[in-house]
Amino acid sequence: MSKRDYYEILCVERSVTDGELKTAYRRMAMKFHPDRCPDDPAAQEKFKEAKEAYEILSDAQKRALYDQHGHAAFEHGTGGRGGGGFQGDVGDIFGDIFGDIFGGGGRARQQRRGSDLRYVLEIDLEEAVFGVQKEIEIPTLASCGKCKGSGSEDGKVDTCKTCRGQGRVRMQQGIFSLQQACPHCAGSGKAITKPCKTCHGEGRVQDEKTLSVKIPAGVDNGDRIRLTGEGEAGPSGAPAGDLFVEVSVREHKIFQREGDDLFCEAPIRFSQAALGSELNVPTLEGDTVIKIPAETQTGMLFRLRGKGVKSVRSSRTGDLICRVVVETPVKLTKRQRELLEEFESSFADSPGGTHTPRASSFVDGVKEFWNRMTG
Template identity: 45%
Template sequence: MPTMAAKRDYYEVLGVKKDSSTDEIKKAYKKLALANHPDRNPGDQAAVDRFKEAAEAFEVLSESDKRARYDRFGHDGVKGAGHAGGGFQDVGDIFEMFGDLFEGFGGRGRRRGGGARATQGDHLKASLTIDLPEAAKGCSREIEIKRRELCGTCHGSGAKAGSTAAKCDYCNGQGQVVQSQGFFRVQTTCPACRGEGKIVRDKCADCSGSGRKVEKVRLEARIPPGVDTGMSLCLRGEGEPGTNGGPRGDLYVEINVKDHNLFERDGQDLICHVPITYSQAALGADIEVPTLDGKKNQHIDAGTHSGEVFRIRGGGMPDPRGGRAGDLLVEVHIEVPKKVSDEQRELLLKLAELEQANVSQHRSSFFDKVKDWFTGENS
């Protein structure tokens, strides 16, 4: 940035004569601003300084009263007026003040200065309930949401057919009002047009001048395999429309996975409770267990206890982030029949007889402990 001592003559900065017209000054400034535009000279501080210096010169020479004071008193005559004297601290201020001069050049000039500020539309939320096999495999679901869309009648302008929205006088179409208070520049949303930069006098009947209409929209949501309750899916750009050319918001779809009657979920693992008989537990068996991919054989060792868990690796839920899949934990439970047939009763009685005569070491110590407890010994 040029220092006070080294401040160049504004006419010299813009390369114009003392008697140049406002148009010539504007043209000269535009040429300099485009040549030294930060978007064209990334990382070039000298260009940024020239860009700021040119804006400062233009700010003074483009306004007749400031120019007259400058012509009479030089730099001292315009000290404290606008940015003259202190210079522009921030390139963004230049875009805000003179941005419409860069219209058509693209980049920041147009977005920041060409009118009211572009803002992204609001994000929306929706929810979706799927069942466990769908969550495991991933699925595609159509969802219906209500969101505001640009009104088809006025194409979002809010103005009645044949009329156009007028530029807001209060903010001169900028959507923002800037107040200078000493060194501070306070920028606020224009109260007259609420930042739109336009005022609709003849309102479109279909949208009451808002330019938006609530519509039902059907969208396809693709759900990746492995999702769990509470996870959210983001559909980029499916929220409400932005204002002044800003991007749409996003739609967040919260997933709810229904409980399953066979599989209990524990993170990416699934737990399945499988009943086995006493004889299967005692003798060992190959039992059929349900998995997400159909039935599978699982070997049960002889002497299996109720509540013992067999792990089927990779039989759980996939990882939605692409990691290792969870396991299926088969928890076996010995089922005691409520009713027994005559033959079963006979065999069980025989078994009971055998067990009385032939009590195992483990069982005898267990029953000894119980007996001791009740008789108050060793407790």
């Protein structure tokens, strides 16, 4: 069966840049990596294809040869699928790209640590401001209890016969000689003669665990809490990855947060705005009173110092900023309507602009505009 085009495998154009190529491979690897699809042979085959394609296209010399001669440029080596010679450790190149996400760079005898996990935790604004203790349940790969993570039924391991304990093998690829992690022992230099029947030699099994997470006061959307060693267990007893708990704060009915400051809107009657008043304003620590001066206009801001959020990164505490909105009364009684009509008629005897400066300036601006247009 003819081999697929490397660019087609990675879903990229032939003009792809190195950065775009790396991103495309990362996307494919994350989707089809054997650790994520242990029971899906088709996914594992797609991962091998993507890995082989990336190994060629990420090397400038090999890519130039491939662009000129296609697969024929690499059909004179030994071993490997289609003469390609790229049957090495599936974590070797993958680890080089992702660093500690799936383990190290595939050096000889280096253990590949477990995958890091990400968990999105939704909390209320009050919990984010004051801190909270939460319990979470996460599915994960845990160390096999039967073999204690070794992957061996009897606890015994032998020297890998393929690499003779070196953890690395040399592969001939056309005119190139490549050294990579041993495909049989994954670079450890050791081989299991009697695999554990529970984990099938992997050293880890599917599990679910409950963790207690302490959320510090002052966290905000997107903040992450790292729980070291609480990610997936590494294969064959390798160290576990980490768990990153990402905070997502639910929308609040009253307050909006911006940095360490809180914002809210408070409706007031126009009589309160005109005559002045005292207004109860909610805060996260209880109600407080602000004085509304006479002749207050809608949109005026009142700042309450220290009533915001104490920063998780410093000792600073933000403010609560209250925006007043003058509300038009509804469902008036007959007497209220009469009073308003009397109130409105009283403006007829007042000089223009005395009581409504903004309206008067608006009218004057409109007149000036039309004079310029028609003048």
